Amino acid sequence: MTCDEAKLLLGAYFDDELRDPLQAAQVAEHIETCASCAADIRALEAGRAALKLAPRYAAPRELLPRRRPRFAVLEFVTGIAAALVIFATYFVFADSVRRGDRLAMLEASHARALVSGRLVEFDRVDGHQIRPWLADKLGISPPAPRLLAYPLQGARVDRLGTSPAAVLVYGIGRHEAEVYVIEAESGFGGITRAETKGFQVRGWRRSGLQFLAISDASPDAVDQFTAAYREAP
Amino acid sequence: MEIDRQELERLVRDHIDVAYNLARYLLRNDEDAKDAVQDAVEQAWSHAHQLRIDFRPWFLQIVRNRCYRLARREPTETLIEEPVANDRTAERVIDGEAVRQALEALSGEHREILILREMEGLSYEEIGKVIEAPLGTVMSRLSRARVALRELLGETI
Numbered sequence: 001m002t003c004d005e006a007k008l009l010l011g012a013y014f015d016d017e018l019r020d021p022l023q024a025a026q027v028a029e030h031i032e033t034c035a036s037c038a039a040d041i042r043a044l045e046a047g048r049a050a051l052k053l054a055p056r057y058a059a060p061r062e063l064l065p066r067r068r069p070r071f072a073v074l075e076f077v078t079g080i081a082a083a084l085v086i087f088a089t090y091f092v093f094a095d096s097v098r099r100g101d102r103l104a105m106l107e108a109s110h111a112r113a114l115v116s117g118r119l120v121e122f123d124r125v126d127g128h129q130i131r132p133w134l135a136d137k138l139g140i141s142p143p144a145p146r147l148l149a150y151p152l153q154g155a156r157v158d159r160l161g162t163s164p165a166a167v168l169v170y171g172i173g174r175h176e177a178e179v180y181v182i183e184a185e186s187g188f189g190g191i192t193r194a195e196t197k198g199f200q201v202r203g204w205r206r207s208g209l210q211f212l213a214i215s216d217a218s219p220d221a222v223d224q225f226t227a228a229y230r231e232a233p
Numbered sequence: 234m235e236i237d238r239q240e241l242e243r244l245v246r247d248h249i250d251v252a253y254n255l256a257r258y259l260l261r262n263d264e265d266a267k268d269a270v271q272d273a274v275e276q277a278w279s280h281a282h283q284l285r286i287d288f289r290p291w292f293l294q295i296v297r298n299r300c301y302r303l304a305r306r307e308p309t310e311t312l313i314e315e316p317v318a319n320d321r322t323a324e325r326v327i328d329g330e331a332v333r334q335a336l337e338a339l340s341g342e343h344r345e346i347l348i349l350r351e352m353e354g355l356s357y358e359e360i361g362k363v364i365e366a367p368l369g370t371v372m373s374r375l376s377r378a379r380v381a382l383r384e385l386l387g388e389t390i
């Protein structure tokens with residue numbers, strides 16, 4: 001390899017960019033024997049060493065990629081929304097379970113009384129007598145109005161879950177309707193209108209008491225009865 | 234090649250210093266360098282679909298183009314400063330500041346090729362991609378840039 005040939009390749013040799021190993025070997029061999037090319041290599045090395053002294057600027061922190069705020073906010077909001085949905089689902093679900101339990105309890109109590117034929121324990125249908133009787137038994141004294149279309153058949157003391165209940169029994173045609181009255185805080189507040197196993201259920205609150213009417217009469221008939229009971233003086 | 238956000242974020246993070254160093258030397262001030270790199274990062278995001286496996290030269294090419302665009306001149310004409318005749322050079326001990334001054338006195342194309350090769354260790358092929366030039370041009374330009382730097386630094390090296 002001549003000196004001129006070698007000089008053309010010195011830079012690539014220095015940068016380890018000669019693809020052909022044989023060529024690289026020839027350049028190396030030439031440098032061994034050529035003072036001029038050896039000096040050129042030393043100059044290349046000095047240049048590289050000098051450049052290593054120059055400051056290398058580091059990127060300011062603000063240039064580092066960050067999750068863009070809108071994505072962070074979006075993720076945050078999505079997270080919150082998901083949590084809310086989970087909570088809401090849980091409560092709705094749990095509530096519906098509790099509601100189902102309460103309805104089942106009410107229905108079971110009513111059905112038990114119907115089957116046993118002991119809807120009425122106290123059959124003196126004068127409301128003025130029923131109320132003191134219930135008050136005496138339970139400490140609950142619900143209104144027991146005499147209704148024109150719905151004969152008051154009597155009253156009974158029962159339970160809904162762990163809560164003592166006063167039960168007023170009315171007739172709706174050939175059907176019975178019972179009005180369960182319990183303390184308002186007994187946990188039966190979620191029911192306003194429901195149907196369970198063919199029984200119509202209506203619920204409402206008044207004066208610290210929870211009322212639950214249940215009957216196997218038609219929905220309309222039960223609505224009318226409930227309205228009549230609630231509107232009675 | 235489609236890459237996902239996280240992957241691109243990682244790549245940008247890994248190469249942000251190389252990008253900034255190049256921009257800083259090309260533009261010679263912090264604010265412009267920041268702007269150029271910021272622009273390049275945004276461009277990288279919006280062109281992620283064009284991204285090839287070889288991220289570094291692709292990204293540095295964007296950075297370089299942003300620098301020249303910011304300087305609002307053609308690459309071959311831009312950023313060229315007349316070498317400052319400095320008769321004290323020969324007497325001075327070479328330190329980082331002297332090298333920095335010498336680098337900044339070089340033309341843009343000499344400066345960038347020295348930075349890419351000597352500071353950042355890019356291969357000729359990568360440099361060719363960044364400066365959009367064939368390998369022969371890379372080799373001859375690098376050779377001239379080295380000579381130019383040596384002349385500026387004088388006898389001390």
